[in-house]
Amino acid sequence: MSLLRAKIQDVFNEPACEKNRGKNAKASKKGCSKPLTPGAAAGGCAFDGAKIVLQPITDVAHLVHAPLACEGNSWDNRGAASSGPTLWRTSFTTDLTELDVVMGQGERKLFKAIREIKEAYGPPAIFVYPTCVTALIGDDIEAVCKRAAEKFGLPVVPVNAPGFVGSKNLGNKLAGEALLEHVIGTVEPDDAGPYxxxxxxxxxxxxxxxxxxxxxxxxxxxxxxxxxxxxxxxxxxxxxxxxxxxxxxxxxxxxxxxxxxxxxxxxxxxxxxxxxxxxxxxxxxxxxxxxxxxxxxxxxxxxxxxxxxxxxxxxxxxAAYRPRLEGKRVLLNTGGVKSWSVVHALMEIGIEIVGTSVKKSTVEDKERIKQILKDDNHIFEQMAPRELYAMLSEHNADIMLSGGRTQFIALKAKTPWLDINQERQHPYAGYDGMVELVRQIELAIHNPIWRQVREAAPWDCQPAVREELPSTKSEAATLHAVQEFAGTMADDFGEC
Known part of the structure; x- marks a missing residue:
């Protein structure tokens, strides 16, 4: 546990950001982002972050040493794609139970699971993820992985990022540390080249x-x-x-x-x-x-x-999309690299940015946004759902680009919405990706459904009642019969 604590502290003292290099020694030690309190896992825990970074390694078996729910909640958490192996799409877990914890069977169960994966799938490597439960009961994951690697003749990599140590972003970095310590540099290629x-x-x-x-x-x-x-x-x-x-x-x-x-x-x-x-x-x-x-x-x-x-x-x-999109207003509710790169991309075709979130952005990301927008008023650290709804319902934006968590705010405000986070269905990178992004924005904004949903509901309408003359002979005959019947009733009962 002390080794994990030292590794976490090392990750927080990150001096490598491009602009951070120009700071003095004291300011540089603050790193790229503000350290979070361990356990403050809003938006995802450290285990989730480590799994996000490592699971797209497609030919590796990813084994979660934990109760079943940990793997169930983290499986397939990003829409990464593979051009070949599909082993990463298979869930592996030791399915630790209360009895295993009480009887101290965790390490033995982990070793057995590694052996079964090796015999059944023969992967080039197995990544093992401890979670809160197995870290707290003290299972020695590194010792088990080392013993299994010697026994079965394949790399077994411990990924020490239990959820309680911090946020998803911290887990991302701990996953990088695992690659540095156990994977990168372990094989010498015979085809290295200058390009x-x-x-x-x-x-x-x-x-x-x-x-x-x-x-x-x-x-x-x-x-x-x-x-x-x-x-x-x-x-x-x-x-x-x-x-x-x-x-x-x-x-x-x-x-x-x-x-x-x-x-x-x-x-x-x-x-x-x-x-x-x-x-x-x-x-x-x-x-x-x-x-x-x-x-x-x-x-x-x-x-x-x-x-x-x-x-x-x-x-x-x-050029075909510019006439229909120029001057349209976009609200960008995301973070990280997209907080500035997508802003720049959209402004290139004449789209106005009314706001962009920088919740998960580094100091350097925020500086880039300021240089692009030249106005701090369009940058917000975090916007509450109520404020997002108010902004959209007042038609301050023509479309919102965000992740799936806030799509229902846009839908309630009857505003077009486009998924730009990891759940998206369309690729937006490169030259062709930019064209696809603009195409999807154009389709979303000009979808005729929005004109319909913004109209008043039929039961909210109170059309004026007006007398209309019959348009056909049959209608005239029916009206005459009704009038005669009404006259007869009036003679029998008198007028009301």
Whole structure:
């Protein structure tokens, strides 16, 4: 437990942010984000965060050493996609019970589960996740994993991120520490080249990295390891031989990028594949880093040629949407890299940003937003559901882009909504992804259903009653018969 505590403290003292490097020593130790109180797990616990980072490693068996509910609540928690193995889609848990805890059977049950997975599936590695229960009762996960690795001849990686130690973001970083300690650098590749890079913090949500990888392939750049999106264990084990790295989500794996630079001299930068300009800039910076590490400078010319070609195609496609979207107002309720990269992407086609959330963004993310928007009034740390509803119901925004948690606020306010977080169904990265994002926004805003739901309900309408003349002979005859009957009744009973 003391080792875990020291590791957590090390993660909090993260000096690697780009702007953080220019600070003095005292300010630099504060790191990229404000440390959270252990146990403050709003929005997800540390175990959940570790699982998010590691589960997209597709050929690995992910074993949760805990009661069944821990795996049930964390399984398939992101829409990451795989181009091959499907083992990561299988849930493994030791299903610890009260009797196992009382009788001290946890470690034995874990060893048995590792053996069963090895015999039934033969994975290249097994990742073992302790949770609150197994950490609190003192099961020695690292000892069991070490013994199992020796016994069965395959890597068994302990991921020490029990939920009670902190937030989901802390779990992301602890997962990076597990990769550094037990995986990266354990295999020496025989095909290392001058154009190998790592992509860190890219989750391949809805397969969006597959829109970016062909661009790198055309430049002759090989992705040695994409961590964790569509990753393989062997690729990550060889990741220390890459020449450069791009950090996509610094809040998740900045510690991994910094320590790989320290240990193996792999320079990195933080960039984004959202939007035309940011995608082009990311390609340029990748090429420039490779040249600094010894690649042929000719790649810079090829990169500019590719950018010019792809931008021309993308802008031509986007021109069709500009007349229907220019001046439309978007409320962005997300965080992290999307808080600034998507803002920039949308403003490129004339969309107005009325607000963006920075709840899970780093200090550097917030600085980028300020530079893009040039107005702090459009930045909010956190907006309560009541305030979101008020803003949308007063028609201060034409659409809200957010995650699934706030979709019902938009629907109640009768405002279009588009999912931009991990549950989304469409890829938005790269040039083609930007076109798809704009297309989905246009479809959502101009969907005719919104005109209908904003109309008053039929039972709320009170149409005026008016006398109309009959339009046909049959209607006239019916009216005459009714009038005669009414006259007869009046003669018999008198007028009311």
């Amino acid at each position: 190998d890079i790592n992509i860190l913090g890219e989750f391949n949500l809805s397969g969006e990295f597959w829109l970016v990888k062909p661009l790198l392939d055309r430049l002759g750049i090989r992705v040695r390891a994409c961590i964790p999106g569509d990753a393989r264990y062997f690729d990550i084990a060889c990741a220390h031989r890459a020449r450069a790295a791009m950090m996509v989500c610094s809040t998740a794996l900045i510690n991994l990028a910094r320590k790989m630079e320290q240990r193996w001299d792999i320079p990195f930068f933080e960039g984004s594949f959202y939007g035309i300009t940011d995608t082009s800039e990311a390609l340029r910076q990748i090429s420039q880093l490779l040249v600094k590490k010894g690649a042929d400078p000719e790649i810079l010319c090829r990169t500019e040629a590719l950018i010019a070609e792809e931008e021309a195609i993308a802008w031509k496609k986007l």
